[in-house]
Amino acid sequence: MTTDQEASSNPEPSSGSNASSAPLYDPLAVGIATFVGAPIAGATLMALNYRRLGEQGKGKLTLLVGGAVTGLALWLGTLVPNYDSIPFSLILILSMRVVAGALQGRAVAEHVSQGGRIGSRWKASGIGLVWLCVIVLVVFAPLYWLSVRNRVLVGARDEVFFTGQATRHDAEMLGEALKKNGYFEDKGASVFLSKDRDGITLSLVEQQGVWDQPDMLLAGEEVASEVAPAIGGFPVRVQLMNVDREVKKEGVAGCVPLGKDEIFYFGNVQESEARALGKALVEDGYFQNTGATVRLARDSQGTVLSFVVADGVWEYPEQVSEFEAITKEVSPLLGGLPMTLRFEDTTLETEKELVVK
DSSP states (O other), rough: HHHHHHHHOOOOOHHHHHHHHSOOOOOOHHHHHHHEEEEHHHHHHHHHHHHHHHHHHHHHHHHHHHHHHHHHHHHHHHSGGGGGHHHHHHHHHHHHHHHHHHHHHHHHHHHHHTTOOOOHHHHHHHHHHHHHHHIIIIIIIIHHHHHTTTTTEEEEEEEEEETTTTOOHHHHHHHHHHHHTTTSSSSSEEEEEEEETEEEEEEEEOTTTGSTTTTTHHHHHHHHHHHHHHHTOOOEHHHEOOOTTOOOEEEEEEEEEEEEEEEEEEEEEEEHHHHHHHHHHHHHHHSSSSSOEEEEEEETTTEEEEEEEOOGGGOHHHHHHHHHHHHHHGGGGGOOEEEEEEEOOOTOOOEEEEEEO
C-alpha cells in the first residue's frame, strides 16, 4: 500500500508526456531554418531538440559545430564565384537536413508516434531570420562599414576606394579629376587609390575581358597621367582589375619634365629611358623649352613614340620624314627598330601612324 502511494505521489514521466509538452523540429524545419539564416540557425533547432530530449551536452556541441560550419561557409562564400553561389547554398541546406535526419530522425519519429507535436515551421523560419539579422549585424555590417569608411562616392554611382597612406582628401581630388576628364560618367565605375612607400597605385575596375582589348592598358595609363597631379604626381603604377579585384594587367604612367617640355612614358618603359630620350631631343633641337610633348609607350606589341603636334603636320610628307629621322636617331636608346611612330593632335587623338624600320 505504501509502495503504491509512493508511486502515485512520484510518477515517472512517460516519453509520451514529455513529447506532447515540448514539440520537436523535424529535418525539414532544420532545412528551412538553414535556408533563411545559415547553418547556425538549423543547428539551433537541433540543439533545442537535444535539450527537450534531455541531452544538454549534445545540444551545446551542436551549437558549437553549427557556428564553426557557418564561419567556414561564409569564408568559402568569398572564394566561390558568383555563378556557383546558388549550388553551394543548396548543397549546404540539403546537407543540414540530411545530418538532422541522421542524428535526430528516429527520435523525432518516436516523439510523433507517442503523440508528440512537430515544431512550427513558421517558428523555424523566424529563428532563421533572427540568426540572419545577427550575422548581418555582426559580420557584414562591420565589413560594409570598413568599405564605406574608405570610400568616396562621386555623383550618385561612381566611387573611389582609398587604402594605405592615401587619404580621403586624395580620393576626393581623384574623384573630381576623373569626373573632369570624363572617366567618371555616373555609371557605376570603381577605382582604387593606394599610397605606400613604393609610390602611388591607381587600379581601375573593368568588366570581364576588357583588359584584353588592344590599347586598354595604355588607355588606363593615360587616365593616370591626366589625374597624377591631383594625387601626388608621377610616377603612378596602373592596374586593370576585374570585379573580384584580381589584377589582370599592370603598367606605369610617368613624366619627365625638361623645362616647359615633357616626356610622358607608359607600359614597361623605364624612367631612365625617358630621360635619355629627353636629353637626345634637347641635343637634336626638337625640345626648345616651348611646351612640346612627347609620349613613349612599350608593351608586348612593341615600342610606340608619339609626338603631339599642331594640326595638319602629319599631312606634309617632308615633315613626316623629319620625324622618321628623329625616330631612327633615338631608337638605339629605346631598344632599337622597328618602332611605331604616331602623330597626335593637341587632344591626344592619333592622326597618323607608321612603322619605322
